[in-house]
Structure formats: structure tokens, C-alpha cells
Amino acid sequence: NAGVTQTPKFRILKIGQSMTLQCTQDMNHNYMYWYRQDPGMGLKLIYYSVGAGITDKGEVPNGYNVSRSTTEDFPLRLELAAPSQTSVYFCASSLLLADEQYFGPGTRLTVT
């Protein structure tokens, strides 16, 4: 099992550009999450999903969108990138809602 995989590992965006962060898990978990982590700060929940076709906002959803067309994939879309979105983004999955989570390796995004 690969667990949770994320692509890309690193990305530099210009202000106003858009991109999609990919996340895939092969553990057949229904629950998936997107977090951002800024230096010295805790993980902040952006969006989560309880199954294919069902998503909900977390603590910091503004500027992001998600979709969940399959159990395995949970992409995060950034529209009109802003410097405030410079961060490390982690995708995670769990068997039960808000239970032990398995994290992907992260995507380090810089917006300049």
C-alpha cells in the first residue's frame, strides 16, 4: 500500500494563477481532509469529505475548492493564488471521521 500520496511536492505560483493539488489514497478510507500548515502554527482544516460526492468546509476554506468524485481522490483547487496561500498543504485520510489520520508527504507551495 502506498498510503496517501500527494503531487506535486513543490510548486511556485505567481499571484493570480490557479492550480490543483492532487491527493490519492489506497486504503479505501471514506474520510479525507485537506490541511494547511504555516510556520509555528498548527494544522488548519481547509475542507474535508465524508465520502464520494460529499464535501464540507473546515476552518479556513476561503480561496479553495474541492471535489470528491471517487473514494480514492480528493483534489484541492486554488483559484487566483494569493501570497497568503503560501504554506505547506497536507492531505490526510481516516477510517472513521476525525479518527487516527494518515497524512500524505505534503506540498510546499510558494505564491509570489
Added chain:
Amino acid sequence: GQNIDQPTEMTATEGAIVQINCTYQTSGFNGLFWYQQHAGEAPTFLSYNVLDGLEEKGRFSSFLSRSKGYSYLLLKELQMKDSASYLCAVKDSGAGSYQLTFGKGTKLSVIP
């Protein structure tokens, strides 16, 4: 809402014991997690406490007191590889759904 407090940084000596504290305030407590995160890597699950008391896993133990809103992670026989950030996360069941809120993490440095 939730408020989670952990010390920002700690330093301990190889072979020693260190205790990392976490205090929290929440309206619908449903469990507390500890994660380990090495620099530049993803968080990995260490422990989960939902009932009062001590849970032991090898060199790591985690304690919970729900009445005091307090938990600690105890690391024994410290090794250099234990240098990492330790994240406390509280599971809350507010508004009929579960949320997981992370503290800012405690950066532990193990010195020879």
C-alpha cells in the same frame, strides 16, 4: 470553539525522560491525539486517549485527565531521532459532527 495550549519548544538530553503538556478547553470533548512530526515531513500518529488515565506504548506514554482538560506525552530513554515537533489534537463533537483541532505543536530538541 477550542483552545489548545502546548509549550513552543523544549530541550532534553539523550537518555533522559521528557514530559510534553497539552491543555485544552472544548465544549464537546471526544478524545485527544498525539502526533509526531519530523522537520519537513508529515505528521504520524502516536497515541489516542478518550478515557482518563495512562496509555503506554513502548518508550512513549500518553496521559489524559478530562476533568482538568489536560494531557501529557511522556517520552522515556530519549534518542536523537526523537527530535521532532509533537502535536496535540482534540476531537470535538460540536454541532453534531466531529472536528479535529490541532495545537501549534511543541518542538523537542534532544541533545547529546
